[in-house]
Structure formats: structure tokens, C-alpha cells
Amino acid sequence: MKRRAAAVILGMLVCVSAAGVRAEDFGGSPQTGGQEVSAAAKGNTAREDGGISEIADRIVDHVETEARERLELKEETKKAEDARTVQRRAEEVRRKASEIRREAKEEAARQEEAKRVAHRQEIVNFALQFEGNPYVYGGTSLTNGTDCSGFVMSVFKEFGYDLPRTSGAQYQASVKKDIKDIEKGDLVFYGYGGSRHVALYIGHGKIIHASTSATGIKISDYNYETPFGIGTYLK
Numbered sequence: 001m002k003r004r005a006a007a008v009i010l011g012m013l014v015c016v017s018a019a020g021v022r023a024e025d026f027g028g029s030p031q032t033g034g035q036e037v038s039a040a041a042k043g044n045t046a047r048e049d050g051g052i053s054e055i056a057d058r059i060v061d062h063v064e065t066e067a068r069e070r071l072e073l074k075e076e077t078k079k080a081e082d083a084r085t086v087q088r089r090a091e092e093v094r095r096k097a098s099e100i101r102r103e104a105k106e107e108a109a110r111q112e113e114a115k116r117v118a119h120r121q122e123i124v125n126f127a128l129q130f131e132g133n134p135y136v137y138g139g140t141s142l143t144n145g146t147d148c149s150g151f152v153m154s155v156f157k158e159f160g161y162d163l164p165r166t167s168g169a170q171y172q173a174s175v176k177k178d179i180k181d182i183e184k185g186d187l188v189f190y191g192y193g194g195s196r197h198v199a200l201y202i203g204h205g206k207i208i209h210a211s212t213s214a215t216g217i218k219i220s221d222y223n224y225e226t227p228f229g230i231g232t233y234l235k
Helices: 002-019 039-128 148-157 167-173
Strands: 175-177 187-190 197-203 206-212 216-221 227-232
Touching (some): 039 148, 039 197, 148 167, 148 197, 148 206, 167 187, 167 197, 167 227
Antiparallel strands (some): 175 227, 187 197, 197 206, 206 216
């Protein structure tokens, strides 16, 4: 290819040179029609041909070098673009993975919270079925009769919780809460200077408790008396 390009350029340069040659550059008389060329003229022509060929070679070398550099630059540019594309895709994958992890974490938290609330509601629902059953001092039977602490102790026992027998001990063993944070399933304690009565909070400002022998197990407002404290055995 280099030789072909050199030949083309050489031909162009020869044409230009030939167009500027004068008649006296050729030897011989008019009678010979310029058939005889002087040795000096031949030498000059040889030098010119050699110089033109060298120039053509240099031009071809320059063109080839420039073409090669442009090709290398194009390849480097493409590699850089490919690298940026890969980087963008990697960032998208990382972002999507982070979003999936966040959504999964949030969903797990929602499910855990729903499970926690459902467990509390299950305890409340179990206790509500004994509304109207008798109060018996010292009793622990949810059907035949129980007192206040025996009532909550027996309800929680059905769900695997081992509560102390008396309301005072139940309060001491519980996790204390502020009244503003009360939830279904928490215990409300009443008394002055110590707990003497306990009830199960069922939500909406209501409690269920074994009240007195006259009323039995019933539902009341949680603040029918000023609570002594709030405690819980649940998450």
C-alpha cells in the first residue's frame, strides 16, 4: 500500500515538474527533434526523480503515522466510553441492590410489627371470652372464679408466660412503661404506695379485670381509678 501511495504522489509531482521544464533543458538540434539529451540533463532528471521519490515516501510515512494515531485514539476513546458504560451499569446495579435491601428490611420490619401486634391482640381476645365469669378471692380459674392477679396470671399462662402470683410481684417483675405508650396486652396497676389491683389493657382506653365478687370479670375504663403504674411482659 505504501508503494502504491508513493507511486501516485510521485506521478503527481512528476507531472508538475514536467510542466515547468523548458525546451533548452533537452539537448540536440532542431533537426534531431530533441532526441539527444545532454548528460547533465540526464543527471539532473535522475536527481529530481530521486528527490521526488524521497519526498513521496516521507509524505506516505506521515499519512500512515497520522492514520495509525487516529485509529489508536479512536480505540482509546471507545475503551473509555466502554469503561464509563460499565461503571454506569455497575452503579445502577449497586443502587438497585441497595433499594432491594432497603425494601426487604422495611418489609421484614412491617411483618415483625404485624406479628407483634397480632400476638397482643390474641391475648386480649382470649381474655375477653371470660367476661362475666365470677370473682373469687385467691382463685385462679378463668371459668370457676379468680381474683385480679390470678386472672392475668392465668391468661398469660395460656401463652407460655410465667407471671408471679400477686399484683405487687407482677408489677415488680414487669417492664415499666409510660402511660402514653400503653398498648393492648399491657397491665395496668392500681393502688397507693404499691399495687393492690391489676387489669389487662384491651385498647381504646378500656381494661378487663376481675373486679369484685359483686361484678366478677368485667370491662372498665382504664382510668376508673388513677393508675399506679403500667407494666408489660410483651414486646
